[in-house]
Amino acid sequence: MVGWEFPPGHTGGLGVHSYEIVRELSRLGHRVTFLTPFSGPFTEVPGVRFRNPTEALPPGEVSYPSAYWSGGAPDSPFVDSIDGYNAWVSQLKDLGPVDVVHVHDWFGTVGAAALARRLGRPLVMTVHSTEYDRSLGHPWDHILAREQGGIDAATLVIAVSRHLRQQLIDRYRADPSRVRVIYNAVRPSARLERIDPTKRIVLYVGRLAVMKGVDTFLRAAARAASAVPDVLFVVAGEGPEYPRLVQLAASLGIGERVMFLGKVSDEEREILLAGSSVFVLPSVVEPFGIAALEAMAAGVPTIVSRTSGVAEISRSTFRVDFWDVDEFASRIVELLEYPTLNRAMGDEGRWEALREGWPERARETVEVYREAIVARGGRAR
Numbered sequence: 001m002v003g004w005e006f007p008p009g010h011t012g013g014l015g016v017h018s019y020e021i022v023r024e025l026s027r028l029g030h031r032v033t034f035l036t037p038f039s040g041p042f043t044e045v046p047g048v049r050f051r052n053p054t055e056a057l058p059p060g061e062v063s064y065p066s067a068y069w070s071g072g073a074p075d076s077p078f079v080d081s082i083d084g085y086n087a088w089v090s091q092l093k094d095l096g097p098v099d100v101v102h103v104h105d106w107f108g109t110v111g112a113a114a115l116a117r118r119l120g121r122p123l124v125m126t127v128h129s130t131e132y133d134r135s136l137g138h139p140w141d142h143i144l145a146r147e148q149g150g151i152d153a154a155t156l157v158i159a160v161s162r163h164l165r166q167q168l169i170d171r172y173r174a175d176p177s178r179v180r181v182i183y184n185a186v187r188p189s190a191r192l193e194r195i196d197p198t199k200r201i202v203l204y205v206g207r208l209a210v211m212k213g214v215d216t217f218l219r220a221a222a223r224a225a226s227a228v229p230d231v232l233f234v235v236a237g238e239g240p241e242y243p244r245l246v247q248l249a250a251s252l253g254i255g256e257r258v259m260f261l262g263k264v265s266d267e268e269r270e271i272l273l274a275g276s277s278v279f280v281l282p283s284v285v286e287p288f289g290i291a292a293l294e295a296m297a298a299g300v301p302t303i304v305s306r307t308s309g310v311a312e313i314s315r316s317t318f319r320v321d322f323w324d325v326d327e328f329a330s331r332i333v334e335l336l337e338y339p340t341l342n343r344a345m346g347d348e349g350r351w352e353a354l355r356e357g358w359p360e361r362a363r364e365t366v367e368v369y370r371e372a373i374v375a376r377g378g379r380a381r
Contacts, residue, residue, distance in 0.1 A: 002035045002089055002101065002108035002115075006050075007043040007266075012207055013290040014128050017160075017184055018104060022048050024362030033095055035108070037085040053088040086111030090118070100124055100369045106131070106143055109150030122155035122372035126182075127164060132171060133285040136211055148172055155372040158182050158365070160288040161309025182364045183313055184288050185357045186297045200231045202332055203276040203300070205269060205291045206283075208239030213282040213305065213322050215241075215248055220282070220328035222252040227333045236261040236272055273298040277342065278335045283308055284322045292317070296349035301342050303331050316348035 005015030026047035089111025103112035116123035159165035279295035288309035305322035
């Protein structure tokens with residue numbers, strides 16, 4: 001498995017997905033070698049071997065200085081870091097028996113494709129988001145080329161939602177017969193009770209990026225604030241939009257009603273979810289939206305944009321057009337002012353979020369592996 005993120009060093013759903021999938025694959029008896037550009041430490045998973053370019057390598061394998069992977073040194077720009085990582089993946093030896101090479105998103109597509117060709121094994125690519133989504137329609141050609149190359153080289157492609165699958169077909173010319181949909185999942189939280197049931201919090205958790213639509217969250221908060229004067233709006237996460245969003249909250253006159261927490265740990269995230277009355281994910285584009293699923297699993301009634309992948313698998317969320325500030329505000333007030341509705345949506349959402357979990361997603365992934373092996377003329381074990 002070729003992946004850029006793995007806990008605890010992760011910023012979003014990609015790292016969570018990688019961890020949960022390898023954990024369940026290992027429980028099913030599969031052996032996984034995870035190829036990452038970083039030296040760790042990593043959240044330990046029994047049966048999973050981590051390798052990175054800074055390790056002590058056997059004779060004949062190329063090693064690279066650790067600074068090459070930081071992307072922060074003047075002589076190590078981000079693109080060079082990506083190229084070095086892919087060069088290392090492509091020539092890696094001492095891997096033992098390999099049945100499938102599985103790459104996540106664009107970071108390692110060049111190296112993973114070369115490795116799969118050299119080993120004569122199928123390549124599976126999971127696409128979590130695309131450059132069109134991340135850039136809001138102004139893609140960087142360098143990344144587009146790597147996404148396209150991975151999709152073209154893959155025996156089978158996994159998309160995390162039907163909406164994303166269609167985008168791969170329409171924008172990347174992916175053969176529909178080669179694209180499968182496997183949704184994300186969440187685990188049940190041990191923290192199911194509200195910390196303080198009398199305190200009302202409306203929560204956003206996620207990256208502070210343009211595609212996440214956090215400005216819509218703040219504008220909706222400004223309109224809802226007068227109707228619900230005792231409510232605090234909380235924004236948890238970090239990203240390039242932070243300074244602009246703080247200024248926006250002040251200009252909207254709700255600076256004292258909004259709390260920006262910055263990056264939060266997994267434990268802090270659980271505490272926030274357990275203490276919230278409403279969760280809002282107003283993304284302009286959202287291939288899936290694990291944060292919304294986590295909120296549902298915690299029993300928090302959830303409002304999502306219609307463009308989110310999680311909207312495809314849930315009937316218990318309020319779904320709103322990402323641009324409709326008035327509707328977001330109206331739904332927030334509705335869930336705060338009607339406790340019966342709040343409880344009913346929270347209970348139904350928890351059931352929907354937890355009825356299928358990562359074990360089911362891992363089994364679906366294994367079936368894709370088997371299909372890919374057979375498609376290349378091999379025999380699945």
